[in-house]
Every structure is written in structure tokens, then in C-alpha cells.
Amino acid sequence: MSGPSQRFPAGRALLGVSAIGFALGAWLAAPLHDLDRGRRLTIAIFDRSASVERTRPGLEAWISATAEAERVRALASDSDFAALVFAGDRTWWQSPGSARREPGTPPRAGDTQQSDLAAALDLARAGAESAGASTGSVRLYSDCRNTGQAGEQSLRALARAGMRVEKLDLPAPKMDDIAIASLWTPERVEEGAPLAAQIQVEAQLAGASSDEVRGFARIVQVEFLLTGAGEPRRLQFARQLSAGRARDTWRFDLGAAPAGGVEVAVRLRLDGDPIPENDSTAAWVDVGGALEIAVVAPANTEPGGAVARASDVFATNAARWPGLAFLPTSIDELPAALAHVRAVLTLDVDPAAIPGLLMRQFVDAGGGWLDCSGSTALRAEHSSLGSLPGARGLLALLPDSPKRPPRDVLLLIDGSGSMSGAVFDGVRNAAFELAGVVPAQDRLLLAFFARELEPARLLRDAN
Numbered sequence: 170m171s172g173p174s175q176r177f178p179a180g181r182a183l184l185g186v187s188a189i190g191f192a193l194g195a196w197l198a199a200p201l202h203d204l205d206r207g208r209r210l211t212i213a214i215f216d217r218s219a220s221v222e223r224t225r226p227g228l229e230a231w232i233s234a235t236a237e238a239e240r241v242r243a244l245a246s247d248s249d250f251a252a253l254v255f256a257g258d259r260t261w262w263q264s265p266g267s268a269r270r271e272p273g274t275p276p277r278a279g280d281t282q283q284s285d286l287a288a289a290l291d292l293a294r295a296g297a298e299s300a301g302a303s304t305g306s307v308r309l310y311s312d313c314r315n316t317g318q319a320g321e322q323s324l325r326a327l328a329r330a331g332m333r334v335e336k337l338d339l340p341a342p343k344m345d346d347i348a349i350a351s352l353w354t355p356e357r358v359e360e361g362a363p364l365a366a367q368i369q370v371e372a373q374l375a376g377a378s379s380d381e382v383r384g385f386a387r388i389v390q391v392e393f394l395l396t397g398a399g400e401p402r403r404l405q406f407a408r409q410l411s412a413g414r415a416r417d418t419w420r421f422d423l424g425a426a427p428a429g430g431v432e433v434a435v436r437l438r439l440d441g442d443p444i445p446e447n448d449s450t451a452a453w454v455d456v457g458g459a460l461e462i463a464v465v466a467p468a469n470t471e472p473g474g475a476v477a478r479a480s481d482v483f484a485t486n487a488a489r490w491p492g493l494a495f496l497p498t499s500i501d502e503l504p505a506a507l508a509h510v511r512a513v514l515t516l517d518v519d520p521a522a523i524p525g526l527l528m529r530q531f532v533d534a535g536g537g538w539l540d541c542s543g544s545t546a547l548r549a550e551h552s553s554l555g556s557l558p559g560a561r562g563l564l565a566l567l568p569d570s571p572k573r574p575p576r577d578v579l580l581l582i583d584g585s586g587s588m589s590g591a592v593f594d595g596v597r598n599a600a601f602e603l604a605g606v607v608p609a610q611d612r613l614l615l616a617f618f619a620r621e622l623e624p625a626r627l628l629r630d631a632n
Contacts (some may be wrong), residue, residue: 361458
């Protein structure tokens with residue numbers, strides 16, 4: 170076995186950065202050698218996620234010095250040595266048998282706040298098995314905060330491989346750090362019901378320990394932003410974080426739940442926490458009392474087509490439309506839906522297919538109808554207002570009679586830089602479709618506008 174470094178599968182989303190290498194220095198330049206099966210192996214694991222590093226200035230130099238001390242300790246006990254630094258989804262591995270020179274500078278940490286400890290343990294086990302070690306120890310330097318799943322399965326696998334895990338302390342943090350471990354809200358409540366939220370926080374307070382004098386504490390400002398159908402509502406709370414308390418759970422009463430759903434966003438503020446990278450989160454709560462709108466699209470809508478996508482957005486993405494509930498409804502189901510919905514949205518449906526009498530009664534009773542029938546309605550033959558079938562007569566805008574005088578139809582198109590690619594292709598296709606439905610006696614003109622309106626161009630002349 171030769172080469173500067175080796176990467177082992179982790180079984181999780183840990184990415185070996187071979188371009189950077191495992192930069193515990195010039196160790197990479199030392200040749201690797203095969204280990205006799207059955208040799209002891211010591212693996213030092215260093216947690217260097219952003220939430221660890223930023224609260225401990227000088228961590229880079231500390232890892233270098235500690236790794237070298239671990240190497241000397243391992244060799245003195247006739248054990249081969251390897252080292253692993255992990256941060257987020259990145260890891261650097263120093264292969265067993267290659268650590269024969271002074272370490273240099275460790276790699277920079279990843280830009281994520283949460284690291285995957287279980288994946289690092291799995292990588293250590295895979296490395297030990299590949300090296301042929303049947304016994305040894307894993308010396309873990311981590312605060313075990315923001316490290317993903319607990320990793321019991323990974324610990325058991327290491328034990329079966331003959332590796333004992335020892336938890337060791339990182340340097341004491343020099344800056345405060347607080348993070349939201351979880352946010353709980355109810356999935357659904359009724360309109361006007363009391364709304365509550367519960368957050369679990371994890372914290373490290375610089376200079377605080379469980380044996381310090383009583384009264385050492387920090388005040389945490391907790392801000393909630395509730396966004397629903399009405400005006401956003403902000404709520405401010407203050408909570409005390411005591412020394413030696415690494416984890417705490419706080420409950421908050423947020424008042425009455427607004428109709429139609431609400432986004433509950435929470436942010437923590439701690440004066441001693443200089444980088445609030447993991448101090449905010451949000452959750453959505455469904456609330457009864459939403460204004461129900463029937464969404465009617467053609468029954469033969471192609472999957473993935475424009476109308477199908479629009480219908481899906483309205484029907485399923487409730488968080489984008491707080492206070493509204495869009496209900497997918499076929500034309501056959503519409504008569505029953507009109508008894509409880511407040512409005513109807515029709516997408517590319519010929520108004521002639523809508524039951525005229527029922528829709529008129531619905532509108533007269535205060536219901537709303539938004540018709541987006543597009544080219545379907547433009548292609549329809551119209552004779553006179555009195556003979557329009559279905560619900561066409563309820564529409565405020567109707568094509569004029571073919572007997573009217575000729576006119577020019579001007580299509581204005583945004584000509585700015587954002588109108589390119591697929592967006593412009595859609596506009597161009599719509600222009601050609603419009604050319605096919607404009608009455609024969611009319612001219613169709615096209616003009617672009619950006620900083621100013623360009624001269625109109627003839628797209629289709631009158632017959």
C-alpha cells in the first residue's frame with residue numbers, strides 16, 4: 170500500500186476532499202506501510218464543524234498540537250495511529266501507518282453548522298477494518314452538539330470491531346453559543362383556538378460551568394413572527410439560560426390561531442453569541458376557517474402540463490396562500506362544491522361547460538368567479554349575449570360580434586434581460602396562439618418595451 174492518503178467509505182454523506190487532502194500537515198508526504206493483522210490502532214477524531222470552531226478561537230492550532238500528542242501517545246503504547254477531522258459533510262482522513270512526521274496545519278472547517286458524528290464513527294470503523302486492526306481505541310474530541318443522530322448503531326459496530334470509544338473534551342468555549350435543537354407546533358388547530366409553540370435549545374456559555382457560583386446566567390431574547398392571512402404579528406419573550414444548563418425546553422403562548430393557517434417563525438438572540446447561524450427556524454400550522462376556493466381544470470389535463478402545474482400549486486401549496494384553501498374540483502363535482510366554497514377559479518375551461526343557472530345563483534349570493542379560460546374561450550363561437558350557453562353570460566368581458574368594425578390588437582411584451590430562455594419561449598408560443606384566435610377582420614401587432622416602447626410590428630394582417 171502506497172500513496173499519500175486513503176479514503177474509506179463512510180456509509181453516510183461524508184465527502185473525502187482529496188484535492189485538499191488530510192492536511193494534518195506534512196504527514197501526507199510519509200509513505201504508508203501495511204499493518205500486520207491484529208495490530209492495535211488508535212484513531213483520534215476531531216469535530217471541527219462551524220458551531221465548534223467559531224466559539225473557540227485558535228482551534229486550528231489546538232487540533233495540530235493535540236493530534237501530535239495523540240500520535241506520540243499511540244506510538245509509545247505500540248499502537249498505530251490515524252486521525253480524522255470532520256465538519257459538516259466533509260471529512261479528512263489520515264491513514265494508519267503514515268503518521269511518522271510532524272503535523273502541519275489542519276484543513277479549514279466546512280461552512281455548515283451541523284456535523285454528522287455517526288458518519289465519522291462509521292468512517293473510523295471502515296478505516297480500522299481496512300488497516301487490519303482487531304483492537305484499539307477511538308478518541309473522540311467533540312462537544313456532541315449539532316452532530317446529527319446519536320449514533321448508537323455506529324458505536325455498537327465499533328465495539329464489535331474491537332474498537333473502544335473514549336469521549337474527550339474540546340477546549341472550553343470562549344464565546345457563547347445558542348442553537349435551536351427543535352421547534353414543536355401543533356399540525357392543525359381550529360380558528361381562534363389557543364396557539365402554542367415549544368422550542369428546545371442547546372447552549373454553551375463561555376466561562377460557565379456547573380460548579381461556578383450561583384446566579385451566573387444569560388438572558389435570551391426570543392422573537393416569534395406569525396404570518397397568516399392578516400397582518401404579520403411579532404411577539405417578544407425573554408428567557409434565562411443558567412450556567413451548567415446545556416439543554417433547556419421553553420414553551421410559549423402565541424395567542425389565538427388566525428383562520429386559514431399560519432407560519433410560526435422563531436429567532437433567538439444572545440448578546441454573547443456573535444454568529445446566530447443556527448438560531449432560527451419555522452413551522453407551518455394548518456388552521457380551520459380558511460376561505461375555500463374550488464379550482465376547476467379540464468379532466469383531460471396532461472400530467473406535468475401548464476394547467477396541471479397551476480392546479481397543483483393552488484391545491485397543495487397552502488403555505489403560499491395563507492387564509493385560502495384551494496380544492497381541486499371537476500366540472501361534475503362543481504354543483505356540490507358551490508354549496509360551501511366562497512369562490513371558483515376555472516383554468517382553461519370553456520365557460521359554456523359551467524352550469525349557468527347554478528353559477529348565477531352562486532354569484533348573486535356573493536360568491537366570486539375568476540375565469541382563466543384563455544384560448545379555450547377565445548376559440549368559442551359567440552352569437553349574441555342572449556344565446557350564450559352555460560355560464561358565459563355571467564362574464565364581464567365578452568368578444569365583440571364579428572359584425573363590428575375592424576380594429577388593431579396590440580400585444581405588448583417585456584423586452585428586458587430577464588425575458589430570455591424558457592420564459593421568452595412561453596411568450597412567443599402564446600403570441601402565435603393568439604394570432605390563431607384573433608378575429609379575421611383584426612390586425613395583430615406586437616411591440617417590445619424595456620426602457621421605452623419600441624415601434625409596433627405587424628404580426629398578422631387583417632383578411
